[in-house]
Amino acid sequence: xxxxxxxxxxxxxxxxxxxxxxxxxxxxxxxxxxxxxxxxxxxxxxxxxxxxxxxxxxxxxxxxxxxxxxxxxxxxxxxxxxxxxxxxxxxxxxxxxxxxxxxxxxxxxxxxxxxxxxxxxxxxxxxxxxxxxxxxxxxxxxxxxxxxxxxxxxxxxxxxxxxxxxxxxxxxxxxxxxxxxxxxxxxxxxxxxxxxxxxxxxxxxxxxxxxxxxxxx
Amino acid sequence: xxxxxxxxxxxxxxxxxxxxxxxxxxxxxxxxxxxxxxxxxxxxxxxxxxxxxxxxxxxxxxxxxxxxxxxxxxxxxxxxxxxxxxxxxxxxxxxxxxxxxxxxxxxxxxxxxxxxxxxxxxxxxxxxxxxxxxxxxxxxxxxxxxxxxxxxxxxxxxxxxxxxxxxxxxxxxxxxxxxxxxxxxxxxxxxxxxxxxxxxxxxxxxxxxxxxxxxxx
Numbered sequence: 001x002x003x004x005x006x007x008x009x010x011x012x013x014x015x016x017x018x019x020x021x022x023x024x025x026x027x028x029x030x031x032x033x034x035x036x037x038x039x040x041x042x043x044x045x046x047x048x049x050x051x052x053x054x055x056x057x058x059x060x061x062x063x064x065x066x067x068x069x070x071x072x073x074x075x076x077x078x079x080x081x082x083x084x085x086x087x088x089x090x091x092x093x094x095x096x097x098x099x100x101x102x103x104x105x106x107x108x109x110x111x112x113x114x115x116x117x118x119x120x121x122x123x124x125x126x127x128x129x130x131x132x133x134x135x136x137x138x139x140x141x142x143x144x145x146x147x148x149x150x151x152x153x154x155x156x157x158x159x160x161x162x163x164x165x166x167x168x169x170x171x172x173x174x175x176x177x178x179x180x181x182x183x184x185x186x187x188x189x190x191x192x193x194x195x196x197x198x199x200x201x202x203x204x205x206x207x208x209x210x211x212x213x214x215x216x217x
Numbered sequence: 218x219x220x221x222x223x224x225x226x227x228x229x230x231x232x233x234x235x236x237x238x239x240x241x242x243x244x245x246x247x248x249x250x251x252x253x254x255x256x257x258x259x260x261x262x263x264x265x266x267x268x269x270x271x272x273x274x275x276x277x278x279x280x281x282x283x284x285x286x287x288x289x290x291x292x293x294x295x296x297x298x299x300x301x302x303x304x305x306x307x308x309x310x311x312x313x314x315x316x317x318x319x320x321x322x323x324x325x326x327x328x329x330x331x332x333x334x335x336x337x338x339x340x341x342x343x344x345x346x347x348x349x350x351x352x353x354x355x356x357x358x359x360x361x362x363x364x365x366x367x368x369x370x371x372x373x374x375x376x377x378x379x380x381x382x383x384x385x386x387x388x389x390x391x392x393x394x395x396x397x398x399x400x401x402x403x404x405x406x407x408x409x410x411x412x413x414x415x416x417x418x419x420x421x422x423x424x425x426x427x428x429x430x431x432x433x434x
Contacts, residue, residue: 059354115329140278144274
């Protein structure tokens with residue numbers, strides 16, 4: 001873990017020097033990380049150069065899906081059973097990416113609300129996804145993840161009419177463990193709410209960030 | 218891990234001697250383990266004495282929900298950040314349960330499709346839940362869990378009209394990694410499919426199992 005934290009500091013320095021932010025997407029399996037990334041790449045690909053480092057326990061399914069939408073490198077990491085990405089995998093992935101040509105990096109972590117909370121990848125910020133089918137109390141049951149995340153994406157809002165889920169209750173649960181967490185409400189399937197998410201992504205891209213004083217290191 | 222496996226053998230022996238089977242429910246966070254247990258306890262509580270050992274990373278939310286439906290002990294384990302239950306926690310829980318008075322035990326594991334696959338709890342069988350909102354390829358992405366599980370519950374089928382999910386494709390993915398896995402299709406919310414699940418639970422309860430030759434050890 002000490003070695004991981006040292007490598008994470010290295011990643012953070014490289015991101016800082018290049019001015020490119022990296023967002024670490026974490027969630028349960030099936031919350032919609034890959035679809036959110038596919039849509040983001042499709043809809044912002046003409047404006048921004050976005051690289052994705054995607055990690056999965058087995059299979060290249062996520063990488064194959066994402067590769068359809070970006071000409072930039074999809075660095076796929078198969079963890080071979082491990083329950084999270086680590087900073088050495090991100091270090092290796094950055095070695096294979098031309099950071100200076102990019103505007104933003106997404107890291108798609110393994111679907112798991114526990115282990116990835118403990119592993120700093122050197123990311124600029126963690127973005128935790130959860131969906132309206134998962135229950136409002138997820139932030140209380142997995143508090144470490146919601147404490148570590150600066151942003152939360154509540155996804156699958158197109159299913160709200162069909163599930164017993166109160167958005168305000170979920171937000172309150174998240175703010176109980178992290179009062180400053182910032183929410184996005186989206187349906188990566190129907191596109192609802194993605195405009196606000198896209199504005200956020202644009203505001204975080206290299207040029208915007210440099211204008212605002214650089215990536216946090 | 219060796220110590221865990223030794224303790225798991227001890228748990229399995231105790232279950233075998235008492236003739237009481239124990240099912241280890243594993244899934245992503247938010248797949249509906251707790252609601253399935255609540256319904257099962259409510260609807261079979263007059264016929265069967267069922268104990269539940271429920272584990273969560275933080276909070277007693279699940280234990281509180283289940284305690285409303287069973288007079289038998291709910292042994293709540295808060296793992297304090299650990300991503301799975303282990304056999305020592307189940308050993309301690311069994312010490313606090315009068316096994317001989319019971320027909321069946323459910324163990325509700327931590328919501329995580331990776332880590333609990335590696336930890337034998339001494340259970341009779343693992344039951345993996347996943348939901349129709351999670352994507353059909355979950356069994357391929359988390360193959361170890363689906364290999365280790367004897368049964369799969371595909372939950373939230375009430376949402377099938379609203380999500381792009383093909384049941385047959387999901388079954389095929391599961392059978393690709395585990396050809397003999399047995400499926401239940403349920404909605405713990407609406408009750409659809411629970412009759413078949415209940416018949417299964419009845420068939421696994423102590424008396425049925427003893428008539429069939431005892432718990433597998």
